[in-house]
Amino acid sequence: MPYVVTENCIRCLYMDCVxxxxxxxFRAGEAMLVIHPDECIDCGVCEPACPVEAIRPxxxxxxxxxxxxxxxxxxxxxxxxxxxxxPADADDWRGRPGKxxxxxxxxxx
Ligand code: SF4
Ligand code: F3S
Numbered sequence: 330m331p332y333v334v335t336e337n338c339i340r341c342l343y344m345d346c347v348x349x350x351x352x353x354x355f356r357a358g359e360a361m362l363v364i365h366p367d368e369c370i371d372c373g374v375c376e377p378a379c380p381v382e383a384i385r386p387x388x389x390x391x392x393x394x395x396x397x398x399x400x401x402x403x404x405x406x407x408x409x410x411x412x413x414x415x416p417a418d419a420d421d422w423r424g425r426p427g428k429x430x431x432x433x434x435x436x437x438x
Contacts, residue, residue, distance in 0.1 A: 331369035332376060333392040333399050334362050336429045336438075337383035340422035344412040346375040346384060357409035358402060360432045365403035366396065381423055394438045 334346075338361040346362065347355050354368035364375075366387070376384045385392035422428065429437040 330371050331366040331387050331396075331399075332364055332371065332373065332384050333366075333387050333395045334364055335383050335385055335391045335395045337381040337424070338362055338379070339428040339432050340416060340425075341381050341383070341419045343380050343415050343419065344409075345378045345380065347409055348412045349374045349378045353408060353410045354403075355409050356403045356406040358406045362409065363399040363402045363406065366400050368403075398436075398438045 334355075340360055342361060344362070347353075351372060351374070352368055352370055354365045354370075355362045356365060361383075364384075373386075376386070378384075385395075387393060387396045416422075
């Protein structure tokens with residue numbers, strides 16, 4: 330049961346999750362991170378580390394919706410092992426509805 334990055338991460342990218350993951354299983358896209366589901370050891374420490382509650386277990390409703398997206402882009406995006414600087418406008422995107430369709434269009438869950 331891996332954990333999954335969901336819509337709240339989009340354009341926020343606070344990256345506190347990266348600092349706490351013991352197995353470096355996050356991957357970084359330009360607009361959000363995803364978790365590689367085959368590498369996640371289900372430790373759960375990243376879930377409370379995210380300030381916008383973007384990380385969910387894959388048996389939660391939102392986690393289920395985003396699992397295939399995480400699995401797909403974990404194969405395409407590069408591994409990220411260190412927290413970087415969040416976007417300057419991260420707080421403007423916090424909690425904004427409809428981010429997924431705006432940013433990912435047809436690829437959005
Ligand atoms: Fe990493 Fe643990 Fe979060 Fe999985 S649950 S992404 S192993 S910190
Ligand atoms: Fe995204 Fe939260 Fe990590 S906003 S980058 S999942 S700390």
